[in-house]
Amino acid sequence: MSSSNELDKLIRALQIQPGIGQRSAMRIAYHLLERRRQDAVELGQILISAMHNIKLCQCCRNYCDYEVCNICQNPERHNRQLCIVESPSDVAAIEQSNNYFGLYFVLHGHLSPIDGIGPQELGLPELDQLLSQEQFDEIILATNPTIEGDATASFIAAMAAKHHIKSISKIASGVPLGGGIDNVDQKTLASSLLNRRPFAQ
Amino acid sequence: MSSSNELDKLIRALQIQPGIGQRSAMRIAYHLLERRRQDAVELGQILISAMHNIKLCQCCRNYCDYEVCNICQNPERHNRQLCIVESPSDVAAIEQSNNYFGLYFVLHGHLSPIDGIGPQELGLPELDQLLSQEQFDEIILATNPTIEGDATASFIAAMAAKHHIKSISKIASGVPLGGGIDNVDQKTLASSLLNRRPFAQ
Numbered sequence: 001m002s003s004s005n006e007l008d009k010l011i012r013a014l015q016i017q018p019g020i021g022q023r024s025a026m027r028i029a030y031h032l033l034e035r036r037r038q039d040a041v042e043l044g045q046i047l048i049s050a051m052h053n054i055k056l057c058q059c060c061r062n063y064c065d066y067e068v069c070n071i072c073q074n075p076e077r078h079n080r081q082l083c084i085v086e087s088p089s090d091v092a093a094i095e096q097s098n099n100y101f102g103l104y105f106v107l108h109g110h111l112s113p114i115d116g117i118g119p120q121e122l123g124l125p126e127l128d129q130l131l132s133q134e135q136f137d138e139i140i141l142a143t144n145p146t147i148e149g150d151a152t153a154s155f156i157a158a159m160a161a162k163h164h165i166k167s168i169s170k171i172a173s174g175v176p177l178g179g180g181i182d183n184v185d186q187k188t189l190a191s192s193l194l195n196r197r198p199f200a201q
Numbered sequence: 202m203s204s205s206n207e208l209d210k211l212i213r214a215l216q217i218q219p220g221i222g223q224r225s226a227m228r229i230a231y232h233l234l235e236r237r238r239q240d241a242v243e244l245g246q247i248l249i250s251a252m253h254n255i256k257l258c259q260c261c262r263n264y265c266d267y268e269v270c271n272i273c274q275n276p277e278r279h280n281r282q283l284c285i286v287e288s289p290s291d292v293a294a295i296e297q298s299n300n301y302f303g304l305y306f307v308l309h310g311h312l313s314p315i316d317g318i319g320p321q322e323l324g325l326p327e328l329d330q331l332l333s334q335e336q337f338d339e340i341i342l343a344t345n346p347t348i349e350g351d352a353t354a355s356f357i358a359a360m361a362a363k364h365h366i367k368s369i370s371k372i373a374s375g376v377p378l379g380g381g382i383d384n385v386d387q388k389t390l391a392s393s394l395l396n397r398r399p400f401a402q
Contacts, residue, residue: 002293003263003270010251013244014218016237017229028218029251030290033264034309036217037252043214044248050211050230051238051245062204063234069204089231092203108235 007033059130061106061123063088071095071104078102080137084127084156086110086144094142102138105130110148111155122152124159131163138167145173208234260331262307262324264289272305279303281338285328285357287311287345295343303339306331311349312356323353325360332364339368346374 002008007029014025032040056062057069064070071077071091081102085091091104107122119125131139139160143149157168174192175184184192203209208230215226233241257263258270265271272278272292282303286292292305308323320326332340340361344350358369375393376385385393 002296003258003261003272003289004255004265005271006247006251006255006266007264010247013240013247016233016240016244017215018232019225019228024220026290026293027220030288031219032217032248032252033255034288039214039217041249041252043217044245044252046207046211046214047233047245047248048242050207051233051242054205054207054234057204060204063208064205065207070206071204087231087235088204089227092227095203 056106056108060104061108061126062091062104076101080135081140082130082134082136082138083140083142084153085142086149086152090142100140102140107143107152110143110146110152112148119155124156127156128159131160131165136163136165138169139165141168141170257307257309261305262309262327263292263305277302281336282341283331283335283337283339284341284343285354286343287350287353291343301341303341308344308353311344311347311353313349320356325357328357329360332361332366337364337366339370340366342369342371 002011010029011022011025014020014028015022020028053065054063055065057064057072058067059072060069062069062071078101081100082105083094083100083102084105084107085094086107086109088106088108091106094100094104105123105127107124109117109122111117111119111122139156141153141156143153143156153170157170160168172195174188174195175181181189203212211230212223212226215221215229216223221229254266255264256266258265258273259268260273261270263270263272279302282301283306284295284301284303285306285308286295287308287310289307289309292307295301295305306324306328308325310318310323312318312320312323340357342354342357344354354371358371361369373396375389375396376382382390
C-alpha cells in the first residue's frame, strides 16, 4: 500500500497497456503527477472518447470515426486494387511503406477453428459481397506469413477466384532488406531460395 | 493520416508517457481498441480522477488522497524517525525495501538555484516547522548521491542541527549488493573505499 489509494489504482490501471509492467507504470504515474497533470487529464478524455467513438468502416472494416473511413472515401485511391490484411496495424504499416495506393479489407484475425474464429468472424461474407459489388482487377493477400495466415490466404484466394478477378497475388516473403543472410531463420531462408526470381539487370 | 482521426489523436496522446514513442503508442492503441475497450475507458476515468484528486500530504508532502497521507496517519509507524527524500518514487522504493518504518518528508526536487529552485520550492520552511513541532530522534538524509542531492542534504543537515536532533545520518553509498566490483564506476568505487567500515564478524 502506498501513500495514496488513487495512485495505487492508477499504477494498476496503466498496466493494461502491453509492454508496461509495474515498474514502468510507477515511473509513468509519478511523471504525469509531477510534471504533466493537464496532459494526463487530456489523455484520459481522449482514451474514453476513442474507445466509445472508433468503430469499424462499413466497407473495409478498418478503424474509423464515421460510417466509412478516410481511405475508402478518398477518391485518389486506386479503387480496383484490394489488399487484404489481418489487422488495422498492418494497414498502418503498409501505408507507411508508401508504396500502395489501393483499398484495404481488414480481417481482424485469421482462421482459427480451435478458437472459434471462422469465416463469419473475419467478415468474409462482407468481403464476398464487396467482391461481387465492386470491380477489382487485383487482390493482394497480405496476411502474416504463418501457418494460420497462409491458410486464411488460401481460403480467401479460393473465394475470390469465383469472382473472376484478373490477378490474385500474395506479398513476397524472404530475407529482409538490409539484413544479413546469416541472421535469417532457416525456414525464411529456405522459402527465399525456393521462391527465387530471375535476376533483373 | 491514418483511417481515423480519433486514433491519430490517441496515438499522439499516449506519447506523453515517458518511454513510449510512436511505435509503442501505436501498439498500445491497437491493442486497447481490439481487446480491452472497457478497461481502456476505466483507465481514462482513473487518469482524470487521479490527476484531479491526488494532492500533497500536509505533513510530509508525499502524494495522498486526503489532507494527510496513509503513512503519516498510521499509528504503527515510528514517529521519531524522519527520512528526507527527493521524490515520491523514492518513498515507494524505500517502502518496498521493507526496512524503514519511520516517517518521510518529500522535497519534490533538489536545490538548484539556476532553475530557480530554492528552499521555498522544496518546502524547507514547512520542514523547519515540522522539526520544531515534533520531537524527532533521528533524521535520515536520503537525497540522491549527486552533487545537487549532496548539497541539498548539507543544507538540510545544517537546518536540522538547530533543532538539537540526536542523530542526523545519510544513507550509505557504495558498491550495489550482488554487483561485480569491476562493473562499478570509478567514483562509486573510490567513495566506497574512502567510506570503508570495520569488518563485522
